[in-house]
Amino acid sequence: MFTCTATIDPAFVIAPVPRRLFGSFVEHMGRCVYGGIYEPGHPESDVDGIRLDVVKLARELGVTTVRYPGGNFVSNHHWEDGVGPRDERPSTLDLAWRSIEPNTFGLNEFMAWTRQADVEPMMAVNLGTRGVEDACNLLEYANFAGGTRYSDLRKAHGVREPHDIKLWCLGNEMDGPWQVGQKTATEYGRLAAQTAKAMRRIDPSIELVACGSSNDRMPTFGTWEAEVLDQAYDAVDYVSLHAYFEQHGEDRVGFLASAQVMDHFIDGVVATCDHIAAKKRSRRKLMLSFDEWNLWYESRFAGQDRLDWMRAPRLIEDEYTVEDAVVLGNLLMSLLRHSDRVTIACLAQLVNVIAPIRTEPDAGAWRQTIFYPFALTARYARGDVLRVEPTSPALYSQTLGDVAAIDVAATRDPETGELTIFAVNRSDDQSADLRLRLVADGPAEVVEHTVFGGQDLLATNTKETPSRVEPRSSTGHTLDGTNLCLELPPVSWSMIRTAPPVSTANATSHCTGSRGQVAASRPAA
Numbered sequence: 406m407f408t409c410t411a412t413i414d415p416a417f418v419i420a421p422v423p424r425r426l427f428g429s430f431v432e433h434m435g436r437c438v439y440g441g442i443y444e445p446g447h448p449e450s451d452v453d454g455i456r457l458d459v460v461k462l463a464r465e466l467g468v469t470t471v472r473y474p475g476g477n478f479v480s481n482h483h484w485e486d487g488v489g490p491r492d493e494r495p496s497t498l499d500l501a502w503r504s505i506e507p508n509t510f511g512l513n514e515f516m517a518w519t520r521q522a523d524v525e526p527m528m529a530v531n532l533g534t535r536g537v538e539d540a541c542n543l544l545e546y547a548n549f550a551g552g553t554r555y556s557d558l559r560k561a562h563g564v565r566e567p568h569d570i571k572l573w574c575l576g577n578e579m580d581g582p583w584q585v586g587q588k589t590a591t592e593y594g595r596l597a598a599q600t601a602k603a604m605r606r607i608d609p610s611i612e613l614v615a616c617g618s619s620n621d622r623m624p625t626f627g628t629w630e631a632e633v634l635d636q637a638y639d640a641v642d643y644v645s646l647h648a649y650f651e652q653h654g655e656d657r658v659g660f661l662a663s664a665q666v667m668d669h670f671i672d673g674v675v676a677t678c679d680h681i682a683a684k685k686r687s688r689r690k691l692m693l694s695f696d697e698w699n700l701w702y703e704s705r706f707a708g709q710d711r712l713d714w715m716r717a718p719r720l721i722e723d724e725y726t727v728e729d730a731v732v733l734g735n736l737l738m739s740l741l742r743h744s745d746r747v748t749i750a751c752l753a754q755l756v757n758v759i760a761p762i763r764t765e766p767d768a769g770a771w772r773q774t775i776f777y778p779f780a781l782t783a784r785y786a787r788g789d790v791l792r793v794e795p796t797s798p799a800l801y802s803q804t805l806g807d808v809a810a811i812d813v814a815a816t817r818d819p820e821t822g823e824l825t826i827f828a829v830n831r832s833d834d835q836s837a838d839l840r841l842r843l844v845a846d847g848p849a850e851v852v853e854h855t856v857f858g859g860q861d862l863l864a865t866n867t868k869e870t871p872s873r874v875e876p877r878s879s880t881g882h883t884l885d886g887t888n889l890c891l892e893l894p895p896v897s898w899s900m901i902r903t904a905p906p907v908s909t910a911n912a913t914s915h916c917t918g919s920r921g922q923v924a925a926s927r928p929a930a
């Protein structure tokens with residue numbers, strides 16, 4: 406066992422927890438839409454074909470914002486094909502995933518789904534094969550009250566009130582050679598700025614996201630952001646980041662420390678944005694939209710060019726292990742500690758395609774391992790994110806060099822005084838003894854201690870065993886006055902919550918100092 410220390414001080418506020426940090430992504434790809442959120446005829450579906458078991462899990466997951474309809478899909482998508490009477494909608498070629506798109510689910514169906522799932526929509530426009538005019542038409546259809554060609558078309562399609570969609574992505578991964586309509590940074594920067602200008606004339610209340618690099622390994626990473634923002638800095642509100650993590654070769658430590666890579670990536674994009682702001686003498690701070698992130702065993706994917714024209718093929722339905730969930734929980738900690746700049750993030754994707762929720766036509770929906778740390782973080786990361794600087798021994802990664810063995814993040818709700826601490830131990834052979842000093846203006850008690858990992862690291866949830874893996878509650882803590890000690894098992898993600906005692910009259914007896922014995926401890930929520 407090794408020992409680490411940290412101080413949790415409510416005065417060290419980074420930023421309020423942005424609720425949009427718990428977003429996800431629904432792309433017309435594989436079985437995310439067809440056979441995922443939408444499956445007419447399935448016993449769990451309603452009369453409109455919406456799978457209610459998936460809606461229920463999306464709500465349980467705590468998803469707040471959902472990006473749609475792509476992804477690479479959007480770059481040759483004609484949104485008009487997906488609205489109006491279903492029997493008049495054409496089947497079309499989706500060039501991104503070499504699939505047949507039936508268009509039986511489109512904008513209005515998605516908007517109805519967002520209301521059922523209680524999420525905010527985040528819409529992407531096609532800047533691959535289309536441009537300014539098409540983006541304006543779509544915005545007019547979606548947000549304009551009425552009395553014009555596209556707003557009246559929406560009404561004719563049975564949607565009287567405007568959708569009032571606030572968040573819009575200006576294309577998707579426009580730097581990628583795989584993207585239909587790929588652009589240079591100069592071409593895209595100008596197009597993004599012009600599209601933004603025109604869209605804001607239609608609806609000045611919208612928020613716009615410019616495409617950053619597809620990932621931080623792109624040869625143009627850094628220069629892409631700088632060139633695009635040179636042209637579009639004043640026209641947009643966010644720049645996007647995308648990242649998918651997997652283990653490379655034998656470097657398990659590097660994989661377990663993926664959050665460190667995410668930290669570094671975010672810091673690089675923040676620096677680039679602020680460099681452009683300085684050049685422009687702008688006092689405006691651009692925010693970051695991490696609108697695709699997850700684990701993806703990309704090395705197992707045959708590639709887009711090998712796909713055959715099918716409807717809703719099974720694409721990248723990765724099955725996640727307990728170890729993957731530990732890494733995912735840690736990635737959320739990275740997002741939290743950057744919440745002063747990253748105010749939108751979307752776990753890609755929501756259902757079946759590299760997703761926390763899985764379905765099968767002949768079964769119900771189930772939770773993958775990665776569902777749990779996401780759901781718990783979305784539920785309990787409340788109030789303000791606090792800056793935490795833990796001491797930690799180093800582990801050696803072949804690709805990253807020295808990485809910290811543990812990571813800690815914390816949030817505190819100033820209204821209730823509830824503190825939520827997230828901690829990850831990346832060591833695969835040693836437990837960590839994490840000693841936290843809580844700076845507090847009153848007594849606290851532990852109300853929940855949940856652990857994920859530490860055992861059965863390769864276990865997964867499947868159609869046959871959908872509940873094999875679940876988080877478990879732990880007694881591996883002591884709270885003695887302001888000293889909170891946690892045992893972090895090897896390769897584990899932990900969440901511990903404290904709150905002021907229900908009655909301050911109980912305050913004198915709340916610390917026992919013995920492992921797992923916290924007097925007046927409330928039952929786990």
Ligand code: AHR
Pocket residue numbers: 432434475476477478577578697753754
């Ligand atoms: O999420 C899968 C794909 O990954 C998206 O379509 C694309 O934007 C990214 O490359």
